[in-house]
Amino acid sequence: MSTWYQKIWQEVARPVFRRPPRVQFAAICTRDTPNGPEVLLITSRDTGRWVIPKGWPINGKDGAETAQQEAWEEAGVQPDHLDRTSIGHFSYDKVMDDGSSIPVHANVYRIRVKGLAENYPEAGQRDRRWFPPQQAAELVREPELSALLQQL
Incomplete structure (x- = not known):
């Protein structure tokens, strides 16, 4: 019977209570230096942990444009080039007010x-x-974001 309850929880009850993920757009901001590429990290306003700029969709902007807008607002990024194709994604739980x-x-x-x-x-x-990609990957909390940073 225990297996039956577990199956009901996993396949029926849990999905009812769990909300679908919301979508945000994020920017990995990079620059080239004589010692190799560097990644810009910023601190979150609430916890002070290292993150990348990200935010909710903006009306009239696509994902790349939204990421660029967030990079400007949160870090003052003046872009040289914006890759219009997503290089990946990561998931996390956002704590609300x-x-x-x-x-x-x-x-x-x-x-x-x-x-x-x-x-x-x-x-x-x-x-x-600014951090070397490997160090940036060690500083962020999200494993999928860390993997993206390690690929740079």
């Missing part, structure tokens, strides 16, 4: 960076720093 969490599927786009602005919408709310 009320303490609940929702599953999120983030599509990732690569942006080659020309420069970083000093004045941008979230200046002073986050730290930003």
